[in-house]
Amino acid sequence: MSGFLKRLPMAAGVAMLFSVGATADPLPPDATYRPLPTLPFSTVKAADEAQKAQVLQRQQTLLTERYDTADHPIPNVMMSGGRKPVQAGVRVKLPAGVTWDSLAALSPDQIRERDLLPAGFMPLPHVKQPTGGQVFPNQQIEQMRTLESRNLQRFDVDFDLQDRFTPEFPPPIFLTTHPELGDVSRGQVLSIRNFYETMNGIITPVQMEGLRLLLTPFPQEEFNQTEDRKSAEPSMGVACLDCHANFHTNAAFHLTPDVRPQSARFRLDTTSLRGLFNQQIHGSKRSLRSVEDFTEFEQRTAYFNGDHVSATRKGVNLPDRPNQVAMMAQMQNIIDFPPAPKLDPMGRLDPSKATEQELAGERVFMGKGRCAECHTPQTAFMDNNMHDLKLERFYKIGKTVNDLVMLPDGPIKTFTLRGIKDSPPYLHDGRLMTLADTVEFFNLVLGVKLTQEEKDALVAYMLTL
Amino acid sequence: MRCIIAAAPIAAVLLSLPAAAQQAGNPAAMAPGTAQTSPGTPAPHEMNQQDRLFIELATAGGLAEVDFGTLVGKKAGSNAVKGFAARMVEDHAKANQKLEALAKAGQVPQPKDLDAEHKDLRGQLDKASGADFERLYILGQIRDHQKTAQLLEWEIGSGQDPALKDFAMETLPTVLDHLRAAQGIASQLTGQASLATAAPVSGAATPKP
Numbered sequence: 001m002s003g004f005l006k007r008l009p010m011a012a013g014v015a016m017l018f019s020v021g022a023t024a025d026p027l028p029p030d031a032t033y034r035p036l037p038t039l040p041f042s043t044v045k046a047a048d049e050a051q052k053a054q055v056l057q058r059q060q061t062l063l064t065e066r067y068d069t070a071d072h073p074i075p076n077v078m079m080s081g082g083r084k085p086v087q088a089g090v091r092v093k094l095p096a097g098v099t100w101d102s103l104a105a106l107s108p109d110q111i112r113e114r115d116l117l118p119a120g121f122m123p124l125p126h127v128k129q130p131t132g133g134q135v136f137p138n139q140q141i142e143q144m145r146t147l148e149s150r151n152l153q154r155f156d157v158d159f160d161l162q163d164r165f166t167p168e169f170p171p172p173i174f175l176t177t178h179p180e181l182g183d184v185s186r187g188q189v190l191s192i193r194n195f196y197e198t199m200n201g202i203i204t205p206v207q208m209e210g211l212r213l214l215l216t217p218f219p220q221e222e223f224n225q226t227e228d229r230k231s232a233e234p235s236m237g238v239a240c241l242d243c244h245a246n247f248h249t250n251a252a253f254h255l256t257p258d259v260r261p262q263s264a265r266f267r268l269d270t271t272s273l274r275g276l277f278n279q280q281i282h283g284s285k286r287s288l289r290s291v292e293d294f295t296e297f298e299q300r301t302a303y304f305n306g307d308h309v310s311a312t313r314k315g316v317n318l319p320d321r322p323n324q325v326a327m328m329a330q331m332q333n334i335i336d337f338p339p340a341p342k343l344d345p346m347g348r349l350d351p352s353k354a355t356e357q358e359l360a361g362e363r364v365f366m367g368k369g370r371c372a373e374c375h376t377p378q379t380a381f382m383d384n385n386m387h388d389l390k391l392e393r394f395y396k397i398g399k400t401v402n403d404l405v406m407l408p409d410g411p412i413k414t415f416t417l418r419g420i421k422d423s424p425p426y427l428h429d430g431r432l433m434t435l436a437d438t439v440e441f442f443n444l445v446l447g448v449k450l451t452q453e454e455k456d457a458l459v460a461y462m463l464t465l
Numbered sequence: 466m467r468c469i470i471a472a473a474p475i476a477a478v479l480l481s482l483p484a485a486a487q488q489a490g491n492p493a494a495m496a497p498g499t500a501q502t503s504p505g506t507p508a509p510h511e512m513n514q515q516d517r518l519f520i521e522l523a524t525a526g527g528l529a530e531v532d533f534g535t536l537v538g539k540k541a542g543s544n545a546v547k548g549f550a551a552r553m554v555e556d557h558a559k560a561n562q563k564l565e566a567l568a569k570a571g572q573v574p575q576p577k578d579l580d581a582e583h584k585d586l587r588g589q590l591d592k593a594s595g596a597d598f599e600r601l602y603i604l605g606q607i608r609d610h611q612k613t614a615q616l617l618e619w620e621i622g623s624g625q626d627p628a629l630k631d632f633a634m635e636t637l638p639t640v641l642d643h644l645r646a647a648q649g650i651a652s653q654l655t656g657q658a659s660l661a662t663a664a665p666v667s668g669a670a671t672p673k674p
Contacts (some may be wrong), residue, residue, distance in 0.1 A: 024582045027612065028518055031619040037493040047492035047505030055489050130622055131491040228493060261615065262622035398614075398638030405618055405637065 031261045034221075034310040041227040048156035048230070059127045059160045062402055066120040067091045067433055069162055077463055079422045080338035081183065084168035086421045086463065090440050091433040092120030100440055104449055108393035111444075117394040121441055122406055124431040126267050127157040129403035132255035132305070133222040133230065135159050139169045140189070140242060140250045147191040152242060154222060154230040161251065165424050165433045167272075171248035174336040176277060178202060182339075185246050191215060192239070203331070210331030213324055214240040218317035220303045226314050237315075240298070240328075243270040247335040249423060253430060257306030258285040263405045269430030272423055275416050277333045280384035284413050284428045287386055291329040296321060337380070337418040342464045347377030354464065361461025364454045370446050371458070374414045381418050381465065386411035389445050421463050435459050490625060499625075512571040513625035519616065519633070520568045524575040526613050527564060529583035530557035536590060537602055545650050546599045553606070553643065560636055567629050596654070603651045610644035 029035075037044065063069065073085030094100065095116050103116060111117050126132050137159045141152045172183035173190075184202060188194055192215045199208060216239055219225070223235035243252040249270040259265045268284065281287045282294035283301070296319060304311035319325045342353045349362045365371040375381040392408040399406045412428050426432040432441055439455045442448075450458070492505045494515075500508040507513075512520075530553050537550035568575050579587060586605050593601050617640060620633040651657075 025580075027615055027619060028515070028623075030515070030623055031615065035494055035623075038496055039493060044493045047495070047501075050504035051489040051492070051506070128489065128491075130489070131493075261619040263618045264622075396638060398641040400621055400634040400637065403621065405621060 034305065034307045037228045041229075044227070045155055045232070052156060052158075055128050055156070056158055056160070058402060059125075062125065063160065066093060066118075068093060069165070069433075071164055073164075074463070077421070079168040079171075080419060081168045081172040081187075085164075087164055087424065087434050088436065089434060090436045092118045092437050092440065094118055100443075104444055104447075108447075111394045112396060115396070117391075119401075120431060120437070121391070121444070122395060122401070122431070123404060123409065124267050124429045125402040125404035126253070126255055127160050129255075129265075130262060131156060131230070132262065132265060134220065134238065134243065134252060134254045134302075136242060136252045137161075137163075137166055137169070137250050139163075140245060140252065143170075143189045144191065144242065147189070147193050150217060150236060151231055151233060152223070152238065153232070155232050156230050159252075161425060161430070161433075166251035167249055167422055167424065169245065169250055171246045171250075171422065172338065173246045173248075174274070174338055175202070176334045176336045179336070190241055190246055192217075203334070206327045207331045207334065209324075210327035210329070213319065213328050214331060217242075218299065218303065219315035221305055221307075221310065221314070224314040228314070238303070240295075243302075244273050247273040247332065249273075251425065251430065254302065255305065256285060257301040257304075258283070263400070263403060264407055266404070266409065267429040269425060269428065271415065271428075272419070273332055274335050275337045275380050275418055276335060278380040279382065279416070281386070281413055285386075285410075287413065291332055292321070292325050295319070295328045295332070296325045337416075338422060340418065340465055343377075347381065349461075349464065355460070357457050357460045358464050360454070361457035361459070364450065364458050365461055368454065369442070369448055369450060369458060371417075371442070375417045380416050381420075382414050382416045384414070386413050388412075391445060394444070417462060417465050420465055435462050490623075494623065495625065507625050510567075510570045510572075510626055510628065512573060512629065513623075515620065515623040516571065516626050516629050517573050519620040519624060519629065520564065520571070520573045521576060522616055523564055523613070523620075524561070524568070525580040525583065526609060526616070527557050527561040528576070529579055529587075529609065530554070531561065532579060532583075532587065533590065533602060533605070536587075540590075540594070541599055541602070542595065543599060545653060546603065549606075549646055549650055550602070552646075556639055556643070560632075560639075563632055567626075567632055570628070571626060600651075600654055603647055603654060606647040607644065607651060610640055610647060613640050614644060 068089075068091045072088045074088040077086045078084060079086060090100070094103070095118060098116055103111065106116065127135060135154065135157055136152045144150045144152050170185055170187065170189035173185040174182065175184060178184065181202070184198070186198060188198065190198065190211070192212070195211050195215055196208070199211060203211065217237040218239070219237040222230040223238050225234040229235060241247065243250065249272045252270045254268045254270070255265040256268050271284070276291055281289060282291065286301075288294045288297065299317050299319065300306065300308045300311045304314070304316065308316070319328065342349055342358065344350045349359055351359060354362070374383045374385070374387060376383050388409075388411040390408070395406065397407055409428075415428075421435065424433060426435070426438050427441075432438050436455070436459050439450070439458050443450050443455065489505065494513070495505075495507065496513055499513070500511050502508050534550040534554035534557070537546060538554070541547045541550060565575065590598065590601060614637065617633045617637045621630055621637070624630045624633065
C-alpha cells in the first residue's frame with residue numbers, strides 16, 4: 001500500500017506530461033506528405049537541367065572518395081548468363097593510417113571515437129536526395145526506348161554507378177517449371193512488345209496474364225502526366241520489370257518508401273525476384289507476409305513512395321486482388337535461382353565437385369564467419385527474418401552526407417545469397433560493390449577476425465552459390 | 466531569457482558556418498518569384514516557407530531549452546540532471562545565437578517568448594519538486610529532442626537557404642547526442658533498461674558533472 005502511494009506522484013507527473021503531448025502542434029505536413037509543386041513544369045525542368053551537371057559531379061566525387069572503381073575482374077568468373085565478368089577485390093577505401101586487420105582489431109567504440117569507419121560502409125546517398133525517386137540504368141532506358149518508344153530518362157539526374165558494378169543485362173531467366181530449358185530469356189529483356197512470343201508455350205494462361213501486368217507501365221511519382229514529374233514528356237509510367245528486369249535486377253535504385261522525413265530515407269537497390277517462392281517476408285523494412293501483399297502494395301510504395309495521397313492525384317493503379325494480383329504473384333513464384341551445380345539438394349557443397357578453397361570457404365561460412373546463422377543453406381540462404389546489424393556502433397550518427405542523414409538502418413530483411421555473384425552492388429542500398437567488400441564489412445560488423453586466407457575462401461565459396 | 470541569447474557578433478557567427486556544400490533541392494518546391502543566382506539556385510538568404518517555419522519552431526525550442534535548463538540548475542538535486550541541464554543551456558545558447566544571426570540575415574522575425582506547449586510545461590515544472598521534477602524535465606527533454614531531431618531532418622530535406630540548412634546539419638548530431646544522454650538519465654531515474662536504441666552514450670554525450 002505504501003509502495004503504491006509512493007508511486008502516485010510520479011504517475012500523476014507522467015499523466016500531466018501526456019496531457020501536454022496531446023495538445024502539442026505536430027511537425028509540418030510536408031515532413032510526412034509530398035507537397036504539391038509550386039512552380040510551372042517548364043520552370044522546374046529548366047532549373048533541374050541547369051543543376052544536373054553539378055548534382056552528378058557531386059555524386060561522382062563521393063563515389064571516387066569511397067570506392068576504387070577500376071576494372072579488375074576475377075579471371076574466368078562470369079555472371080550466370082556468361083556475358084559479364086564478376087569484379088574482384090575490396091573496393092571500399094580505407095581511411096589513412098589503417099589496414100583491414102588493424103581496423104578489425106579495434107573495438108566498435110574505438111572506431112567510432114576515432115572516426116575510422118570506412119566511408120564506403122556508411123549508407124549510400126541517392127544522387128539527388130531531396131527529390132529522390134526511381135533512377136534507371138542507361139541500358140534499361142535504351143532498351144525501353146527501342147522496344148516500346150517509352151522514355152525512362154529523367155531530366156534531373158542520371159544513374160550513378162559504373163556498369164561493371166551492376167548485374168549482367170539483360171539477365172537470364174530460369175523457371176522452376178522448366179529447369180530443363182535453362183535460361184529462357186533468349187538474350188532479350190522482357191517487354192510488353194515481346195513477352196508473348198517469348199513465353200507462349202512455356203507458361204500458363206494465368207502466368208501469362210500476370211506477366212503482362214508486370215510489364216504494363218502504370219503512373220509513378222517521377223513518370224506520370226502531371227507537372228510533378230521528372231520525364232520531359234508526360235509519361236505512361238513505369239512497369240514492375242523496369243527495375244526487376246527479367247525478374248532479376250538491373251540495379252535501378254530508389255529511396256525507401258518506409259521512412260520520413262525525406263533526408264532520412266535511405267537508398268534502395270532493386271532486389272532480385274529470383275527465388276521469391278521460398279521467401280516468406282518481403283520489402284526490406286515492411287516484412288510483408290506474401291508475394292501477393294507485396295505485389296499489391298508496391299503500386300503505392302515503390303511507385304509512390306508510400307504516399308497514397310500523391311498516388312491518388314497522379315493516377316494509381318490498384319490491381320484487383322483475387323484476379324490480377326494472384327496472377328502476378330503466380331508468375332513471380334515460378335522464377336528460379338540460377339543453377340548452382342556444385343551444391344547438393346540441401347544447399348551444401350558437393351565435395352566431389354568443389355575445390356579445396358571453396359570447401360574451406362563453406363567451413364568459414366558455417367562456422368567462424370557466422371554467415372550461416374542468418375543465411376541458412378537449407379532455406380535458400382535466408383532465415384526469413386529481419387536483423388539489426390547495429391552499424392551505428394561504429395560511427396557517430398546524425399552527420400549529413402550529400403543531403404542524406406546518416407542514421408541507424410534498424411532491422412533489415414535477410415537477403416538470399418543464392419546466385420549472389422549476379423547481384424552487385426550489395427546490401428539493401430547497394431553501398432558495397434564486390435563480394436570481397438561484403439566479407440570485410442561483415443568481418444568488422446560481426447567481429448569475427450578472419451584471416452586473409454579465410455576471407456579469400458569465403459569469396460570463392462560465394463561464387464559457387 | 467533574451468539576455469542569454471545575447472546580440473553576438475553576427476558576422477563572425479555567419480563566417481564560422483561551413484561553406485555551403487553544393488546543395489540542390491527539388492526546384493519543384495521553390496516559391497514563385499524566388500531570387501536566383503542561377504536557375505534553381507536561390508540567392509543567398511533567400512528563404513522558402515519551410516526555412517521560415519523552421520526558424521520559428523527551432524527558436525521556440527531553443528528558448529525553452531535555455532529556460533528549462535536554467536530552472537533545473539536552481540531546482541534539481543542530482544548531479545546527472547544538473548550536468549545535463551547545464552549542457553543544454555550552454556549548447557542551446559550557442560545554437561540560438563547562430564540561429565538568430567541567420568534569421569536576421571533572412572529578415573525572418575523570431576518568437577521572443579515560450580510557445581503555448583512549453584509555457585504549459587514550464588508551469589508544471591514550477592509546481593513539481595524533487596524526483597517528480599527531475600522526471601518531468603527529463604521526459605520532456607526526450608520528447609523535445611525527438612521532435613527537434615525530426616524538425617532538423619525536415620529542414621535538411623525541405624529547406625532552401627544553404628546557410629540555414631548547414632546550421633541544421635551541424636546541429637543535428639548534437640541534438641541526437643542530447644537525446645541519447647536524456648534517455649540514459651531517464652533510464653537511471655526510472656530504473657529501466659536504457660531507452661536509447663542507438664549507439665551507447667559516447668564520451669562526448671556523458672553529462673558533465
